[in-house]
Amino acid sequence: VNGSGAVSITSLSLSRTSVIVFSLNTIGGTVGAIPVVATITPATGSLNNGSVTVVATAGDTSIYNWLIFE
Numbered sequence: 804v805n806g807s808g809a810v811s812i813t814s815l816s817l818s819r820t821s822v823i824v825f826s827l828n829t830i831g832g833t834v835g836a837i838p839v840v841a842t843i844t845p846a847t848g849s850l851n852n853g854s855v856t857v858v859a860t861a862g863d864t865s866i867y868n869w870l871i872f873e
Contacts, residue, residue: 809841809856814871817853818845822872825857827865835860838867 825838838859846853857869 809858810838812855812857812869813852814855815846815849815852816871816873817843817855818873819843820873821845821853821855823855824870824872826868828868829866831866832864833860833862834865835863 821843823840827834827837836859838857840855841858842856844854859865859867
């Protein structure tokens with residue numbers, strides 16, 4: 804999370820039905836709500852990454868772990 808806007812995560816494992824779980828790793832800035840997924844773009848084919856746009860509380864510069872479930 805960068806504290807100023809959406810962050811993009813890329814992965815070959817993403818599909819429209821992916822479930823993404825976040826957990827706090829290192830506190831930074833003003834911690835608020837746990838990050839949430841704003842958009843998912845599924846991977847297409849074996850060489851094209853999908854992406855997830857993640858948003859959190861403004862001012863939160865914490866480091867979060869994330870895990871994708873299919």
